[in-house]
Amino acid sequence: MAVDTSTHFARTLQSQADPLNGALVRADFPVLNQEPRAGGQRLAFLDSAASSQKPQVVIDALTAYYERYNANIHRGVYELSEIATAHYEESRKRVARFINARSAGECVFVRNTTEAINLVAQSWGRANIGAGDLIVFTTMEHHSNIVPWQLLAEETGARLGHVRITPEGRLDRDHYAELLAQEPKLVAFTHVSNSLGTVNPARQMIAQAHAAGAVTVLDGAQSVPHLTVDVQDLDCDFLAFSGHKMLGPMGAGILYGKKPLLDAMPPFLGGGSMIRKVTLDRTTWADVPAKFEAGTPAVGDAITLGVAMDYLDGLGLDRVWQHEQDLVTYALDRMRDVPGLTVYGPQDATDRSGVISFALGEVHPHDVAAILDEDNVAVRAGHHCTQPLMAALYVIATTRASFYVYNDHDDVDRLVESIQRVADVFR
Ligand code: PMP
Secondary structure, eight states: OOOOOTTOOOTTOOOTTSOOOHHHHHTTOGGGGSOOSTTOOOOEEOBTTTOOOOOHHHHHHHHHHHHHOOOOOSSOOSHHHHHHHHHHHHHHHHHHHHHTOSOGGGEEEESSHHHHHHHIIIIIIHHHOOTTOEEEEETTOOGGGTHHHHHHHHHHTOEEEEEOBOTTSSBOHHHHHHHHTTOOSEEEEESBOTTTOBBOOHHHHHHHHHHTTOEEEEEOTTTTTTSOOOHHHHTOSEEEEEGGGTTSOTTOEEEEEOHHHHHHSOOSSOSTTSEEEEOSSOEEEOOTTGGGOOSOOOHHHHHHHHHHHHHHHHHOHHHHHHHHHHHHHHHHHHHTTSTTEEEOSOSSSTTBOSEEEEEETTBOHHHHHHHHHHTTEEOEEEOTTOHHHHHHTTOSOEEEEEOOTTOOHHHHHHHHHHHHHHHHHHO
16 A cells, blocks of 8 residues: 655645745635634734644645554554655655755654754753853743753753843844853754744854854754755754644654764653663663654654645745745835834844734733734734743733735735724724
């Protein structure tokens, strides 16, 4: 029995020569094509930075897995298990191609970005960080790129350094250089800020960190879904990202690591699948990536992540990025006309992704989001798991709109008109 998951294409695939058409792409996403609430407009979904919607091909691939070849992988000496194993390992190869890893063995299936970073902190960190060593991260990190390092520092007695941000919401590169001069053992930073949309100059920052002798961890949760991320070009030592933010299912994410580093690291979790030989006294480990995949993985989710990557490749990552640049430029332009509206982060689309955090005068961000919801415009309000960043901006929370492949100018118009309505309600 052969199950072919390699031939999924967007139903509305357009010529790669044309700009991406968000409305056409939207037709592939069942959630976005439901009947609107009575008398309402269609859903304008502007919360993809939290989690993206899924195209029909991804939903179909997950269903196909459960309907046709669901079985635990590796070691099952029967056809279904062999098929599931083959697809799982094939998906790992697709992941490696997507980020240009040297080999599939450098790509470990985990649940999400959070698990990937914790894996590095607990495995690489415990083996390599000692009392007094410096770990550097930045003020704009998501909590999942802060807390694991704090836990590690508490255990080991390491010191923490935090790169400041400029008033415009970019990293203070002078301060970064100052911290590097103290020769940190590890530098961890986000490629793209989930709260401000700032795109950090990852390649230069990684080169600087390497020159200072540090190992680098790049949080790719907000970059891998939106722009071409090439781990060999960036030269990052580790890269963490989540499948659910890039059209894939919840349950599968990736830790990329350079092979020599992964080979030298002790396991993170112990149990089935990650062993070579177990005796009652002692265990030896399987080779990477199995060494880091203890227990039964999310097989269907991991397979389907590969399908989501095929879909994104079909759209073309360069076009995806251009599309988001177009939307964010248009949105920033229109938002400037709303009196009392503050946009946080870089004020133009240069080095900025399709994420816009804003405040409307004194109106509470949750009230803004609640009124937008009445207009069926879905945005997020809160600290976005970046409390230190909120503190640096002197705010408790922001309202955040984020764009992706299925958004278009009509969504931006809906957003701005709805914000205008909030302004009128509170005037
Ligand atoms: N880092 C960044 C920059 C993020 O935006 C997120 C998700 N909001 C995470 C890490 C954590 O991702 P996950 O919840 O999938 O582990």
